[in-house]
Amino acid sequence: MAIDVGDICRWILDTGLAGDGEQALLNGTAERLRAAxxxxxxxxxxxxTLHPILEGHAFRWRSGEDETAVIAYGRDHDxxxxANSPFNHLEQSxxxxxxxxxxxxxxSEFSYLAELRAEGQTGYLATIVRFGGTGGDGIGVGGMECVYVSWITDHPDGFGEAEVAAVLAIMPSLGLAMRAASLSGIAHTIARTYLGRDVARQVMSGRIVRGVAEKRDAVLWFSDLRDWTRISGSLPPDQVIPFLNDHVExxxxxxxxxxxEVLKFMGDGILAVFPADDRHAAAERxxxxxxxxxxxxxxxxxMREGADLPSTxxxxxxHVGSVFYGNVGGPDRLDFTVVGPAVNEVARIAAMCRSVDRSLLLSQAFVDALDGAxxxxxxxxxxxxxxVEVVQHLYTPDA
Structure with missing residues (x-):
């Protein structure tokens, strides 16, 4: 007898539209299939997924268990x-x-199936929903080409024909909802990766209108690497970016x-801000x-010296000052950043480090914020x- 999965498909679509995540979708779908x-x-x-470190996520559901597990896997997975997995078989075939x-x-066909049988499982069904097409500009989203789901049973006869049909019937709805949930997560990851945490929150919440700015007090950080021009010129080209990444991290x-909050990378330079609702606390941070x-x-x-590698x-x-925080740029190419005299001042102060042979310089405003520390x-x-119009009194920590 056929299993009616109409209500399950409707629940999947409603849950996806509500914005619930992948784990909630998997849990609810598995529980409803079991009840059916x-x-x-x-x-x-x-x-x-599309992530600078991770390659994807694995979600799991177990009957009778309240706890679920989300496993993030990197590009260094085995x-x-x-290659010897049922999912890869689906991809290749x-x-x-x-x-x-x-x-x-x-x-002997798949080592994973031997593990399942040893744990008392009897039937295995691997399914795949493939995603086609790209956006209007011809650009897809990373390597997100499909979603794999495996279904497992301990019924003596494994999965029957009606049960397989029921699972296959819900897969398009489940794949669509999973894709929507995953793309939402990818969008937030991309924003955090390229914009920073706070800026990403603001942009993803809708602050993308050019010219809208907010005045804030902030501690400003401007740094760059010692002798970067000389070092980068002496390194083989394929070692320049790894060197920079090692030292920026x-x-x-x-x-x-x-x-x-890191706002901008400029070669070896970093512009960052510490929100200064409390200037003293922000300066100490x-x-x-x-x-x-x-x-x-x-x-x-x-560590690098031990490997006979250069370092710096x-x-x-x-510095401390008031800045304007918002969108700057052209109509369709914006940068969410800070602008204002204080930003120019901290960059000029950083440039003085070489002239006065100090690795850390503090402005008068910053020292004033530290008062009592x-x-x-x-x-x-x-x-x-x-x-900079006003002569700057500069300080350095007293060793």
Whole structure:
């Protein structure tokens, strides 16, 4: 007898439209199939993503278990394991499904099926929904070409014909809802990766109108690498970007750990902000990030020295001021960034690090914000900075 899955398909579409995530979709679908008469004990879903580190996510459901597991897998996953998997068989063969009643004969076909049989499972159904087409500009989304779902049972006879038909009937709806959920996650990942965490939240919430700006108080961070021009010119071309990434990573980690936001990478330069509703607290967080960044670069230098590789340190300026935070650019190409005199000032202060041979310079405004802190500072002098009207009194931490 056929199993009616109309209500299940409607639930899948309603849940997808409500914006629920992949795990909720898998859980609800598996539970409803089981209630309809499909003797499911387990379900697993795999879909690729677009992420700088991860290749995809795997979701799992187990009958009778409240806890679920989401597994993120990277590009360093075992290629042999994937090559010998039912999902890879579907990808390579172009088949819509793979159905097996588990037996000693299936053990040698796929090692995963042998594991399932050893755990008391009897039937296995692998399904795939392939995604076709790209956007109007001909650009797709990374490697997200399909979603795989496996369905597992411990019924003595495995899956019957009606049960297989029921699963196949819900797959287009499930694939569509999963694609929508995954694309939403990918959009947020891309925004965070290329814009930063706070800017991504603002852009994804709708702040994309040119000219809309917000005035904020902020601690401004401007840093670049010591001797970068000389080092980059001496490195083989294929080592320039890895060198830069190795040295930027501990700096970005230190900024984020203290609540800062990286707004822009400019070659080896970094512009970051620490929101300064409380200027004193923000200044202390920025100093803590500076110490952590220098420690991280020191650790990196020792590691690279052991491998006979070059390394370098950091020039850094810290300043406090009011900035305008918003969209700048052309009608269809915008940059969400900070502008204002304080931004120019912190860049000019950073440029002074080389002239006065100091790795860290603090503006008068920053030192004022530190008032009452334990940090002791020493005057470096008063300087007229290019493009800055007021002479700047600069300081450095007193060792």
């Amino acid at each position: 008469g499909v003797p499911l004990t387990r379900a697993n879903m795999v879909c690729d 290629p042999d394991s994937w 172009g088949a819509p499904m793979l159905l097996r009643l588990l037996s000693p004969a299936t053990d 501990p700096v970005v980690a230190a900024i984020h750990a203290e609540g800062g 920025a100093l803590a990030a500076a110490a952590a960044a220098r420690q991280g670069l020191g650790d990196l230098a020792r 340190g950091l020039y850094l300026a810290l 334990d940090q002791q500072v020493a005057s470096v002098g008063r300087f007229a900075l290019r493009g």
